[in-house]
Amino acid sequence: MELLERFAAGDLDAFESLFRQYQSLVFRWILRIVRNSATAEELTVETFWRLYRAHARFDPARGNWGAWMRRTSTNVALDHLRKTRREVPLLDDPPDGAGRGHEPGERAELRREIERAIGLLSPRLRAAVLLALVEEEPYENIAEALGISVGAVKVRVFRGVRILRKQLSQAGVHS
Amino acid sequence: MSEREVDEVRKLLKKFVPTVRDTELRRDLWPAMLKRMEQPPVHVPWWDWALLAGVALLFCLFPGMIPALLYHL
Numbered sequence: 001m002e003l004l005e006r007f008a009a010g011d012l013d014a015f016e017s018l019f020r021q022y023q024s025l026v027f028r029w030i031l032r033i034v035r036n037s038a039t040a041e042e043l044t045v046e047t048f049w050r051l052y053r054a055h056a057r058f059d060p061a062r063g064n065w066g067a068w069m070r071r072t073s074t075n076v077a078l079d080h081l082r083k084t085r086r087e088v089p090l091l092d093d094p095p096d097g098a099g100r101g102h103e104p105g106e107r108a109e110l111r112r113e114i115e116r117a118i119g120l121l122s123p124r125l126r127a128a129v130l131l132a133l134v135e136e137e138p139y140e141n142i143a144e145a146l147g148i149s150v151g152a153v154k155v156r157v158f159r160g161v162r163i164l165r166k167q168l169s170q171a172g173v174h175s
Numbered sequence: 176m177s178e179r180e181v182d183e184v185r186k187l188l189k190k191f192v193p194t195v196r197d198t199e200l201r202r203d204l205w206p207a208m209l210k211r212m213e214q215p216p217v218h219v220p221w222w223d224w225a226l227l228a229g230v231a232l233l234f235c236l237f238p239g240m241i242p243a244l245l246y247h248l
Contacts, residue, residue, distance in 0.1 A: 019205055027200040035195060044200075045207045052212070114191050122247065133185040134192050161184045168187075 004060035015055070018065075019048050026073045029145070032135045033077040033127045043080055047073040067144055074127070074145040081123035110173060117167035121160050128153055129160035 006014035026047050031040035050072050051058075058068065118126060127146070131137040132153065143150045234241055 016205065019208060020203075023204050024200045027204075028196075028198065031195045031198055037198065037201070041200070041202075041204060041207070045204055045211050048208055049211050111191050114188070118192075129188075130192070133181075134188050135194055135196055158181065161181050164184055165180065173187075 002060065004058070004065055008055055008058045008060050010055055015048075015052055022069060023048070026069060029070060030073050030077045032131055032137070033074065034080055035130070039080065043073070043076050047076045050076065070145045071147055074147075078123045078127060081126060113168060113171045113173050117164050117171070120167055121163055125156050125160040125163070128156035129164070132157045133161075 003014050003017055007018055023044055027040050027044045030043045030047070031037060034040055034043065047069070051069065058065075118129070121129060124146070128142060131142045131145075132139065139150045139153050143153045146153065148156075
């Protein structure tokens with residue numbers, strides 16, 4: 001019996017094999033949305049817990065395991081963002097050369113303003129903007145993960161960018 | 176809004192928001208998974224169901240609230 005068939009039948013060993021095979025993939029995807037390693041680890045476990053509970057609904061003959069896994073992990077990450085809407089951890093270490101050309105104090109201020117502006121985005125706009133513009137994930141992947149069309153992803157990115165520009169402009173930051 | 180404006184924001188974000196694309200998982204999460212599976216199922220208190228029923232009733236009475244709520248989610 002194939003691994004996915006055994007998983008669908010509720011076999012714990014099959015679930016463990018799938019978990020070990022895909023935990024890194026799910027972790028990295030969630031991290032791109034929530035941007036905090038410890039949180040991404042917790043949410044990876046939550047994702048697999050949801051998948052395990054729904055094993056009986058998964059049809060290995062018709063279902064696409066990869067797409068199901070990505071949709072579920074995205075939903076778990078968005079649920080988390082909804083609960084922690086105004087907290088915007090963008091990781092502690094800025095990229096090499098981040099804010100080059102600015103004084104350290106000015107750089108920290110700019111970073112705070114950008115974090116604040118991102119925090120004002122709704123979770124679905126924030127996910128679309130970060131995945132598309134920071135992580136440079138292909139629009140097709142984002143669309144599959146969010147369960148929407150590529151056109152809808154572009155609309156979300158545009159709306160997110162418009163809000164960011166407005167907020168940053170009000171704060172005196174010009175892109 | 177033009178593609179140029181999107182590109183300007185992209186450049187600003189990339190300058191200040193680090194990519195996490197190359198961050199790897201540092202530990203095996205299977206022990207945490209087993210612990211999660213051992214936890215008893217979450218019990219939903221009756222008042223939460225009552226609240227949900229109230230919200231559903233509100234949506235039936237005022238369907239115009241649904242798009243407004245979806246926008247803010």
